[in-house]
Amino acid sequence: MDDTRFNTPGEQRKIDSVAADILRNVRINRSFILWMGFLATLLALCLFAYVIQLRQGLGVTGLRDYTSWGMYIANFVFFVATSLVGMGCHSLDGSKLVGPSFAGLYGSQRSVTEGNTEKTEIADEAYIVSSIYDPNKEIVVGYARNLMQSYRDILTVENIAIMTEYLKTLRITRL
Numbered sequence: 134m135d136d137t138r139f140n141t142p143g144e145q146r147k148i149d150s151v152a153a154d155i156l157r158n159v160r161i162n163r164s165f166i167l168w169m170g171f172l173a174t175l176l177a178l179c180l181f182a183y184v185i186q187l188r189q190g191l192g193v194t195g196l197r198d199y200t201s202w203g204m205y206i207a208n209f210v211f212f213v214a215t216s217l218v219g220m221g222c223h224s225l226d227g228s229k230l231v232g233p234s235f236a237g238l239y240g241s242q243r244s245v246t247e248g249n250t251e252k253t254e255i256a257d258e259a260y261i262v263s264s265i266y267d268p269n270k271e272i273v274v275g276y277a278r279n280l281m282q283s284y285r286d287i288l289t290v291e292n293i294a295i296m297t298e299y300l301k302t303l304r305i306t307r308l
């Protein structure tokens with residue numbers, strides 16, 4: 134791969150390392166079983182607490198005044214909105230929104246403009262990292278500039294590598 138698209142040396146090695154780690158086989162040993170048991174127990178306790186909250190109401194949480202209730206709702210809305218923000222711009226089914234669709238993105242050829250030059254790029258790991266860290270450097274033809282902010286201070290290369298693994302699974306379902 135071409136490391137010139139990355140802004141700091143070694144980011145490609147990080148991506149390769151994360152990809153190799155994600156794709157390696159999990160060794161099922163005693164510590165793995167204990168860890169999974171702990172997580173399953175924690176999940177069961179959380180689900181139990183949630184069922185109590187559903188049956189008895191939010192009074193059991195101690196949210197009896199407007200301030201704590203407001204914080205509860207504000208946090209809920211914040212996290213729901215944060216998880217859905219990307220879906221307002223990019224589709225998963227090939228339909229055109231504010232930004233290009235994620236369906237069939239990985240490995241495809243993209244016509245982009247950089248400055249006043251139009252060129253074709255392959256949507257590989259380097260392209261995805263560059264698009265997230267410097268979204269106005271190369272703009273897919275047919276889309277406007279300055280619509281997406283940089284996520285350099287928010288997402289690590291490891292986060293992007295995980296997202297890239299997901300993008301590899303998406304196929305175009307409709308045009």
